[in-house]
Amino acid sequence: MKPSPFAYAKAKSLDHAIELLARPDGEARLLAGGQSLIATLNLRLSAPKLLIDLNGIGGLAGIAVKNDMVEIGAMTRHAEAERSADIARHAPLIALALPHIGHAAIRNRGTLGGSIAFADPAAELPACLLALGGEIDIVGPTGKRTVQADDFFKGLFETALGPRDVLTAIRLPAAANDTRVGFAEFSRRHGDYAMVGLAACAQVDGKGLGDVRLAYFGVGNVPLRAKKAETRLTEGSIDDAVKALASDLDPSGDVQATGATKLHLAGVLLRRVATQLMEVRS
Amino acid sequence: MKIVEDSPPILTALDRPNSYIGRSVPRPNMARLMQGRAQYVSDVVLPRMAHVAFVRSPHAHARIESIDAAAARKAPGVIAVVTGPELAKVITPWVGVLTHLKGLKSAPQNAIAVDRACWAGEAVCAVVARSRAEAEDGCGLVEVEYEELQAVTDPETALDPKTPVIHPSIADNLCFERVHTAGDPDKGFAEADAVVETTFLFGRHTGVCNEPRAIVADWNPGDARLTVYQGTQAPHMMQNLFAKHLNLEEHQIRVVTKDVGGSFGIKVHTYADEMATVALSKLLKRPVKFVADRIESFVTDIHARDHRVKAKIGVKSDGTITAWEIDDLTGIGPYSVYPRTSGIEANQVVNLTGGPYTCGNYRARARVVFQNKNVMCQYRAVGHPIATAVTEGLIELAAAKIGMDPLEIRRRNLIADDAHPSQGPSGIKFEALSHHSSLAHLDSMMNYAGLRAEQEKLRKQGIYRGIGFASFVEVTNPSAAFYGVGGARISAQDGATVRLDGTGAIFCHTGVSEQGQGAEAVIAQCVATSFGVSMDRVRVIMGDTDNTPYGGGTWASRAAGIGGEAAWQAGKALRANVLAVAGSILQAKPETMDIRNGIVVDAATGAERIGLDEVARIAYFRPDTLPSGIQAELVATRHYVPRAWAFAFTNGIQASYLEVDTDSGFVKLLKHWCVEDCGTVINPQLVDEQVRGGVVQGIGAALFEHCLYDDRGQLLNGNMADYLVPMAVEMPDIEVGHVVTPTADSELGAKGAGEAGTAGAPGCVMNAINDALRPLGAAPLTDMPFTPDKILRALKRV
Amino acid sequence: MSEHRCDITLTVNGETVAETVDARKTLVDFLRDDLILTGSHVGCEHGVCGACTVRVDGDVVRGCLMLAAQCNGARVETIEGVSDGGEIADLQTAFEQRNALQCGFCTPGMLLTAQELLASGQVPSREKIREQISGNYCRCTGYHAIVDAIESVAQARAGHKP
Secondary structure (H helix, E strand, C coil): CCCCEEEEECCCCCHHHHHCCCCCCEEEEEEECCCCHHHHHHHCCCCCEEEECCCCCCCCCCCCEECCEEEEECCCCCHHHCCHHHHHCCCCCHHHHHCCCCCHHHHHHCCCHHHHHCCCCCCCCHHHHHHHHEEEEEEEECCEEEEEEEEEEECCECCCCCCCCEEEEEEEEEECCCCEEEEEEEECCCCCCCCEEEEEEEEECCCCEEEEEEEECCCCCCCCCCHHHHHHHEEEEEHHHHHHHHCCCCCCCCCCCCHHHHHHHHHHHHHHHHHHHHHCCC | EEEEEECCCHHHHHHCCCCCCCCCCCCHHHHHHHHHCCCEHHHCCCCCCCEEEEEECCCCCCEEEEEEEEEHHHHCEEEEEEEEEHHCCCCCECCCCCCCCCCCCCCCCCCCCCCCCCCCCCCEEEEEEEEHHHHEEEEEEEEEEEEEECCCCCCCCCCCCCCCHCCCCCCCCCEEEEEEEECHHHHHHCCCEEEEEEEECEEEEEEECCCCEEEEEEEEEECCEEEEEEEEEHHHHHHHHHHHHHHCCCHHHHEECEECCCCCHHHCCCCHHHHHHHHHHHCCCCCCCEECCCCHEEEEEEEEECCCEEEEEEECCCCCEEEEEEEEEEEECCCCCCCCCCCCHHHHHHCCCHHHHHHHCCCEEEEEECCCCCCCCCCCCHHHHHHHHHHHHHHHHHHHHHHHCHHHHCCCCCCCCCCCECCCCCCCCCCCCCHHHHHHHHHHHCCHHHHHHHHHHHHCCCCCCEEEEEEEECCCCCCCCCCCCCCCCCCCCCCEEEEEECCCCCCEEECCCCCCCHHHHHHHHHHHHCCCCHHHHEEEEECCCCCCCCCCCCCCHHHHHHHHHHHHHHHHHHHHHHHHHHHHHHCCCCCCHEEEEEEECCCCCCCCEEEHHHHHHHHHHHHCCCCCCCCCCCCCEECCCCCCCCCEEEEEEEEEEEECCCCCCCCEEEEEEEEECEECCHHHHHHHHHHHHHHHHHHHHHHCCCEECCCCCCCCCCCCCCCCCCCCHCCCEEEEEEECCCCCCCCCCEECCCCCHHHHHHHHHHHHHHHHHHHHHHCCECCCCCCHHHHHHHHHCC | CCEEEEEEEEECEEEEEEEEEEEEEEHHHHHHCCCCCCCCCCCCCCCCCCEEEEECCEEECCCCCCHHHHHCCCCCEHHHHHHHCCCCCCHHHHHHHHHHHCCCCHHHHHHHHHHHHCCCCCCCCCHHHHHHHHCCCCCCCCCHHHHHHHHHHHHHHCCCCC
């Protein structure tokens, strides 16, 4: 299938992109990596009147570590992040998650900002951002603002981004010595969207895990924190944490698995990820 | 019979100098495929060519109340909007029945639905435009009003009196029924020490050829000829059908098939949208191109399997099988597909169940019913994966019940290698098979004892690995018994024409075609060997009804065994013709000479007498120098069709080694083995790769592939993200071994090898999963595909 | 400024190409329809099958998930150019020797994807090779022969004796 007709504009600057978004019919879409958007256009599942290409705007890509935060420009490609020593060292959860995203050709083109903004509930990066308690920089008609990951994902493919907003960067706390991360997912085939996945982050102290953040994906309309399980895990009981998932999560079935299976798999993931979190760091 | 490793030794009857038979020579057509210089139908562009897209029914069953095409007709680029009734003036409907499948019935099917859509995806209107994109834009503007009708979707209730009958013109929703009883099954079950009874379910799946179906039809009223570029497995069959339904003569139609991006049985049928494309070209008097997009492929490419088989086996405590019984039910969509029908798969299930074994007490019933889903028809290994999984599943369940090793129970029941000719429980006739040699070869190839020891050790560590087997027989080299006797004009025979060119190289024109299996290489190997030139002196011409002998094409594992034999014989005939001319030039007796490596030699001494280039020069340019009365005939044609046996059955056995993650229900395939016997192995590498590709297609069925429908007849996962085809990471390495039992029906002795992998793999993987989970007390899994969901349920983890 | 038709100038296989394209036209359709470079194939148009794989500015991408309009100023390489330049001649020979293709429809994309891994100069494990080609669908081969072919080229390039 071929896309419905649309117009194409290459934004010269952020301001230009925001100006272009101001179409009266609101039917403009931002084009970042395009790895999800163009597929939906080709399937005629969406038919915007205008595509605004962000790829020509300078300064939107790149990885920097400052003030104990890792800042990743929205247009940073997955492959670039995969190769980045800064990501490997300061954002190990992202490094763990990246190889699970699509395939080589997809990662060459797909962007981190695009993935967060698209907010597919089965995607890896939104959950990672949530697990890390990251923040999202947004520029809109009224200027810049920053939104916490916990407040960003609103509903199925809905985020805190307004119709005239552009996501410009994400920021994550850089991993400290005491930071532990874990990541695992079940997907039927390598690179597929996950049936269920879990991104996790915690701080270790002498006794156990603190500040546990468990972010599930593929189990609801948005990436979800399993807050009761977080508490149980902080208290030191994996079994109780797994049990708590039944009240944290209520996944619906889809073509791959029933809701009950997804909930079960969420528990399996929790045991595996908890083990990763508790591993002594070499 | 002999067991061969990588490269079989030269075989007796074919032991010619410089023989290519049995050698893994590379295919001659690969460079263009690798350089992006192939020509698939989707690449074809013709002057004045238009593109068609179809408006397709969103409903599984609906009456078409009205079609308003006014807006579409005015859309940019749109050339024509054509409805079913309009197109029916150009092309007649068809009915997919065969007389030898007694009682099989179906209803007339139109190129575009005329008043009623019978499945979600059936075309109800065509939009022809300058580009595919504009044709799709036009489709979006066509307003169709439907009255939705009740959809018949569940085969189990399709025959209930209160279920609506899909086609008022036929009495009920029963397409075909076959009942077969052999021996004394009741006595057999009475004598059994153990009886296992279960129900096997096979998910609907589809071919997902990497290149979707594609056709370019070019009606030229000036020539009164229709040229059709089509990605088909059977060019002559399509020539006949286009002629018949467009009211033309066959000679007015040329079907050209160059490169085909995968077929697997998907591209051997009549598709309504392809027939519509041809009719549109006739109507519009210009070339029209249709390339199915992936989404419409999922709802229009034939589906297959979707069988429910209730099955039962009786065994004595010594492992002797005493009886079999099956009851197969399958829903095939609203029409039996033309011209091969949709009754064949169920018929094959009845034919093949129990096939490798001696027990002849057998009762079978198969029912084929209509439903409002996409049509089903023959897809790689037709019926075999079902019959094999049922048979082999029963055997391993029975072995477990009586506490016998799964290879041992097979040893006690497989037809003995020296007991041939023989027959299977359904009466299918076997010329010569090698079940026991194959099993023994597999046993050693996989180090069965070692794997069992490893399995046992790992179980103690909580790691659950399984070993599963599947013996099988495969139908290959079909005679006219497959289709011709039922009235279908599908050639069972095939021909080859070999011609010497002016430089001493040869052309071989063959009726079989290439979709990647390596038919071109096999034909070149056969003719190069039997004629006596190196392969680089052979050019194979195929896939063009104007330029090849009448033939069936490539399906049912027939190209090498049938097309190869015709080429072999044609090469021999041309050799005789050339030697006759050489004899007259050299004043030597032709029978004292041979052609070796492109040179006419003295047969006894090998001494060179005359080059083929010189023979050609004299015959073509200086025939005046030949003795009077000598006319050189440097073209020879031979045909071949199997006559002694309806089918050249092959056999083999597969094994799967896998690990089940009992927490997640995920299966990791560790290794797969296949030993198969396709008779003379013309090209071992090509056979191995057919087996490997086939195995992975079978693994797809076992673990991943499933066309999921809701109860209103809507396909829920008709895209490549949700319909899971096997990809590289999840697939195992596959080891292939051979046993060679040539067929005596042909001089070459080659049988087919294209479907063995797909036939055995699903049952084999099923058995391995059940073997892995047996110590955990899981209920046996018999419902394909075996998803994590189903495995977890079997383990009672969810 | 936004347009339904876009003027683009790019290099394709080293040749400068200036065309006007529909904004909605994907890169692979542009290559196939406008430049008649039909070695890049269309298999699914939703980014799953990998038959449309081409290189843009040195990286393999899905030709169906980029617009031609986005390629203004880009350096695009297709199987035709990469073959003619001889860059993957050893890989092609290995595919031929190992019969690592059947219908050939996936092969251009498979070769370009493999070459990206091989270009690293490492000798990857079979698992790594399978991972690299995990986004390239092949219905014919079962993948085993493809993995063999890529592995043999990696070893040969690293100077290992076969």
